[in-house]
Amino acid sequence: MLGCGYLGKRVALRWRANGHDVFVSTRSAQRGDELSKQGLQPVICDITDSTSLDNLPQPDSVLFAVGFDRSSGRTISEVYVQGLRNVLSALSDSVNRMIYISSTGIYSQNDGQWVDEDSPCEPNRDGGKACLDAEQLLAGHTIGAKTNVLRLAGIYGPERVPSRKDVVGGEPIIAPSHGYLNLIHVDDAADIIIAVEQKAQAPRTYLVSDGHPVPRRDYYREIARRFGASEPEFIEPSEQDPAAQRATSDKRISNQRLLDELHVSLKYPTYREGLTHIVRVEN
Numbered sequence: 001m002l003g004c005g006y007l008g009k010r011v012a013l014r015w016r017a018n019g020h021d022v023f024v025s026t027r028s029a030q031r032g033d034e035l036s037k038q039g040l041q042p043v044i045c046d047i048t049d050s051t052s053l054d055n056l057p058q059p060d061s062v063l064f065a066v067g068f069d070r071s072s073g074r075t076i077s078e079v080y081v082q083g084l085r086n087v088l089s090a091l092s093d094s095v096n097r098m099i100y101i102s103s104t105g106i107y108s109q110n111d112g113q114w115v116d117e118d119s120p121c122e123p124n125r126d127g128g129k130a131c132l133d134a135e136q137l138l139a140g141h142t143i144g145a146k147t148n149v150l151r152l153a154g155i156y157g158p159e160r161v162p163s164r165k166d167v168v169g170g171e172p173i174i175a176p177s178h179g180y181l182n183l184i185h186v187d188d189a190a191d192i193i194i195a196v197e198q199k200a201q202a203p204r205t206y207l208v209s210d211g212h213p214v215p216r217r218d219y220y221r222e223i224a225r226r227f228g229a230s231e232p233e234f235i236e237p238s239e240q241d242p243a244a245q246r247a248t249s250d251k252r253i254s255n256q257r258l259l260d261e262l263h264v265s266l267k268y269p270t271y272r273e274g275l276t277h278i279v280r281v282e283n
Contacts, residue, residue, distance in 0.1 A: 001025065002047060002087055003066035004035060007101070007155060010190035011063060012040055023057040047083035048074055053090035061097040061197055062087075068127070080130040081137060088141050098147040099196055100138055102131045104182060104207065106151065109251040112180060116254045117151075117205050124248070135205075145203055148196050153209035153253050156274060157186035158281050167223045167232050173216075177234040179250040180213035185268040185277075195262045206262075211255040212270040219271060226275050 001012055004024040015022045016039050023041045026032050032042030045052040047066060066083060068076050084100075105128035106121045123129045131151075138144045156162055162181075163173060184192075192208055200206070220232040258264060268274035 001063045001065065003064065003101075004040070005065070005067050006157070006160060007186055007189055007193075008063065008065035009035075010186060011065070011193050013038065014190060014194050016040060021059075023059060047086055048072075048078055050086040050089065053086055056087070056090040058092045058094045060095070061099070062091065062095055063099045063101070063193065063197075065101040076126050076130045077133065081133045084134050084137055088137070088143060091143065093142070095143060096146060097197060097202065098138070098143050099193060100134065100147060100149050102135055102149050102151045103128060104151050104153050104209070104251075104253050105249075106132045106135070107251055107253075108249065110248050112250050112252065114254050115207070115251045117207055117257055139203075147203050148200050149203075149205040150193065150196065150208050151205065152189060153182035153184045153207075155186050155189055156183055156271070156278075158278050160186070161223065161275070161278060163220065164223055164227065167220055168227050168229045170230055172233040172235045173220055174235050174237045175216060176236060177215075177217040177220075179216050180252050181216055181219050181271075182209045182213050182251070182253040183271050183274070184209050185266075185274040188264075188266045188268055191267070192258065192262070192264055195264050199262050204261075206258045207253050207255055208258060209253040209255050210266055210269055210271070210274075211253070211259070213252040214271055222272065222275065226279055 001008055001024045004012055004026055012022045012024050021041060023043050024035055025043050025045050027046050029044055032044050035042045066079060068079055105125060106123045107115050107119060108122050108124045109115055121132055123132055135149055138147050154162060166173060189208060224230060224232050268277060
């Protein structure tokens with residue numbers, strides 16, 4: 001497993017509970033010690049340094065769930081694209097399954113329309129562009145025929161509720177109140193990855209969301225209600241603000257292919273059930 005963070009660690013522990021030997025990458029020896037205590041087998045490496053991948057294990061299934069660490073000194077393209085290229089060079093033909101975690105950021109639709117796996121991909125932000133470049137890199141590689149690409153909506157869960165800090169702190173939300181948010185609870189995302197590894201045909205791409213987009217104003221108002229904060233205020237971002245580009249996105253992500261083909265059942269079918277769970281486990 002490349003990337004053992006908020007999502008990846010949950011998948012790793014599920015695989016371990018199912019009796020598999022699970023190798024997980026980390027750049028930190030201290031983090032490696034922590035993962036080892038949880039029954040995982042850490043591999044200390046940096047995917048942007050090809051020489052550190054010389055002894056990369058050759059497992060049956062590989063999950064690429066690397067997040068972008070802005071403190072790393074690398075660009076997002078260096079991590080997502082060149083890092084993936086380095087990993088592919090280090091893997092052998094013995095790998096039978098590759099699961100690549102991409103993003104719905106590869107879509108830039110801004111008129112509230114429904115988006116599925118066949119919708120045009122024209123990203124307008126660096127993250128989406130890097131994800132699409134990585135997908136295309138995989139498609140042109142021999143391992144591409146064994147690959148499932150999962151385009152994830154916004155991940156949330158315990159200790160990770162988008163904009164919660166601002167809402168609770170009374171800070172204005174720098175975004176228009178209209179437009180849709182597309183979300184997936186981290187535990188549902190982890191369960192879906194397990195289902196893909198067990199059931200999905202390859203190559204095949206899936207959009208991963210709860211399938212119930214929520215208007216921004218409703219989401220933030222519910223955050224305020226759940227955590228005892230005041231009604232949130234919205235401010236239109238200036239053209240120079242990095243949030244301006246994010247705010248132009250207004251699409252609704254369909255998860256119909258996922259439901260039809262893999263027959264997954266979500267624990268948190270909307271953000272409301274997800275927030276109920278978060279409040280319960282954090283209190």
